[in-house]
Amino acid sequence: MSSREQQAHDFVVVASRLPVDRIEDPDGGTAWRTSPGGLVTALEPVMREAGGVWVGWSGDSGPPPGAFEADGLDLVGLGLSETEVRHFYEGFCNATLWPLYHDVIASPQFHRRWWEAYVTVNRRFAEAAAEQAAPGATVWVHDYQLQLVPRMLREQRDDVRIGFFNHIPFPGYEIFAQLPWRRQVVEGLLGADLLGFQRRADATNFLRACRRAVGLITRGSAVRAGNREIHAAAFPISIDAKGLGEIARRDDVRKRSQQICDALGEPGPVPVLLGVDRLDYTKGILHRLRAYGELVAGGRLGPRPVLIQVASPSRERVEAYQTLRDEVEVMVGRINGEHGEVGYAPVHYLHQSYPREEMAALYLAADVMLVTPLRDGMNLVAKEYVACRNDENGTLVLSEFTGAADELAGAFLVNPHDIEGLKDTIVRAANTGPAEARRRMRAMRKRVREHDVARWAASFLDSLHGAPGADQPAWEPEAS
Ligand code: GDG
Numbered sequence: 001m002s003s004r005e006q007q008a009h010d011f012v013v014v015a016s017r018l019p020v021d022r023i024e025d026p027d028g029g030t031a032w033r034t035s036p037g038g039l040v041t042a043l044e045p046v047m048r049e050a051g052g053v054w055v056g057w058s059g060d061s062g063p064p065p066g067a068f069e070a071d072g073l074d075l076v077g078l079g080l081s082e083t084e085v086r087h088f089y090e091g092f093c094n095a096t097l098w099p100l101y102h103d104v105i106a107s108p109q110f111h112r113r114w115w116e117a118y119v120t121v122n123r124r125f126a127e128a129a130a131e132q133a134a135p136g137a138t139v140w141v142h143d144y145q146l147q148l149v150p151r152m153l154r155e156q157r158d159d160v161r162i163g164f165f166n167h168i169p170f171p172g173y174e175i176f177a178q179l180p181w182r183r184q185v186v187e188g189l190l191g192a193d194l195l196g197f198q199r200r201a202d203a204t205n206f207l208r209a210c211r212r213a214v215g216l217i218t219r220g221s222a223v224r225a226g227n228r229e230i231h232a233a234a235f236p237i238s239i240d241a242k243g244l245g246e247i248a249r250r251d252d253v254r255k256r257s258q259q260i261c262d263a264l265g266e267p268g269p270v271p272v273l274l275g276v277d278r279l280d281y282t283k284g285i286l287h288r289l290r291a292y293g294e295l296v297a298g299g300r301l302g303p304r305p306v307l308i309q310v311a312s313p314s315r316e317r318v319e320a321y322q323t324l325r326d327e328v329e330v331m332v333g334r335i336n337g338e339h340g341e342v343g344y345a346p347v348h349y350l351h352q353s354y355p356r357e358e359m360a361a362l363y364l365a366a367d368v369m370l371v372t373p374l375r376d377g378m379n380l381v382a383k384e385y386v387a388c389r390n391d392e393n394g395t396l397v398l399s400e401f402t403g404a405a406d407e408l409a410g411a412f413l414v415n416p417h418d419i420e421g422l423k424d425t426i427v428r429a430a431n432t433g434p435a436e437a438r439r440r441m442r443a444m445r446k447r448v449r450e451h452d453v454a455r456w457a458a459s460f461l462d463s464l465h466g467a468p469g470a471d472q473p474a475w476e477p478e479a480s
Pocket of ligand 1: 237
């Protein structure tokens with residue numbers, strides 16, 4: 001497997017992480033297990049169908065795995081040194097770009113050494129992509145960790161078509177302008193032919209950054225850079241709605257869902273509320289808990305409401321995440337301490353990761369789904385909840401600061417900073433009559449079924465392959 005011919009692929013996905021995690025198998029060898037997360041959930045079906053190769057980091061500072069196959073997917077695993085994990089991944093990606101791109105909910109930190117690691121690691125990814133790509137191949141680069149890859153790749157391989165999709169928001173220029181390396185980032189992205197964003201506002205923000213940070217001219221969704229024309233448009237990501245709906249229909253999953261309800265007590269607390277998030281400060285978990293705690297104290301949800309909060313472990317070595325975990329756990333302890341009793345806890349807090357089936361069972365058990373991020377590119381959890389509700393029951397409380405809010409018209413939209421508004425909306429969602437709940441759920445299910453992840457990928461790739469003048473962005477960005 002040394003020559004380019006042997007490794008030539010017509011379709012190359014480049015993402016910061018491989019879609020698998022390294023685990024020790026019982027004989028002391030290495031095995032790989034599919035890992036949870038937004039991007040993996042979204043791209044796995046597309047990859048399988050296209051038979052491409054996925055270039056990504058193995059997720060630890062162990063030796064780079066190189067090319068291998070797992071679960072029928074061709075993978076190329078790159079390595080990061082321990083210092084690169086700290087400076088590139090935990091530093092520049094998670095403590096500089098992530099807070100900056102999420103409206104500075106936490107303070108972004110700017111360190112030159114982190115930036116240098118970002119450049120070095122991006123170059124490594126670009127070189128690996130250049131090695132894997134067949135002549136004229138399509139390369140699809142993903143997310144904020146790899147914004148320099150499009151330009152670095154184009155410098156090596158001008159024959160390939162390059163798409164880039166940004167999974168998180170692209171901030172307004174006043175915020176983006178804080179980044180000391182704003183010009184290099186915009187120029188890095190402009191190595192692509194097509195830049196995809198979750199919302200129209202993100203594409204608009206990016207186009208403004210092209211004008212302000214680099215002085216380029218934009219027209220509609222197009223930017224002119226030298227003799228090239230690059231397009232930036234919205235392609236809202238989605239889920240494998242059919243596949244998830246089928247899991248939720250299975251007898252074992254429905255039985256498990258009933259078990260969960262039974263375990264919450266007979267005759268059953270009403271209502272069951274559910275939150276499912278990575279334990280991340282963008283997800284608004286503290287605001288949600290504050291609102292819920294006050295509702296429990298005020299008795300507005302009936303005598304024994306229950307909130308199940310799944311908070312899957314995330315970025316545990318980054319300081320802001322350790323602080324958040326402490327704050328969440330103090331607040332959960334306070335609510336349970338003040339309002340629980342023997343045999344009853346108002347909050348069931350689960351700091352664990354679960355198999356997809358268990359998630360589907362939880363979605364089925366929930367009367368009200370709470371998705372209340374302070375800022376979120378899309379939020380797949382909202383769509384997953386809808387896809388699982390084959391019974392057309394259940395209501396969704398959804399933050400207006402998510403990409404999903406642009407699509408899920410049947411949700412109860414909310415500003416999570418407004419605690420009184422959040423409380424009122426949760427009460428309204430919990431008390432919605434069955435006919436209205438069904439009407440709302442039907443509308444959302446139709447949207448998610450028709451706009452699934454396959455359609456998202458096809459629409460992005462069709463635009464990427466279209467003749468320059470024939471690109472059909474999902475929405476034209478508005479003039480600004
Ligand atoms: C980024 C953007 C955008 C979570 N815990 C478990 C588990 N999950 C799955 C969920 C869902 C995914 O992880 C989380 O996706 P989100 O969209 O909610 O959020 P991010 O991880 O922040 O993803 C986001 C996304 O990229 C895609 O573009 O929507 O805005 O921030 O699928 O179900 N899955 C399993 N066990 C868990 O414990 N199996």
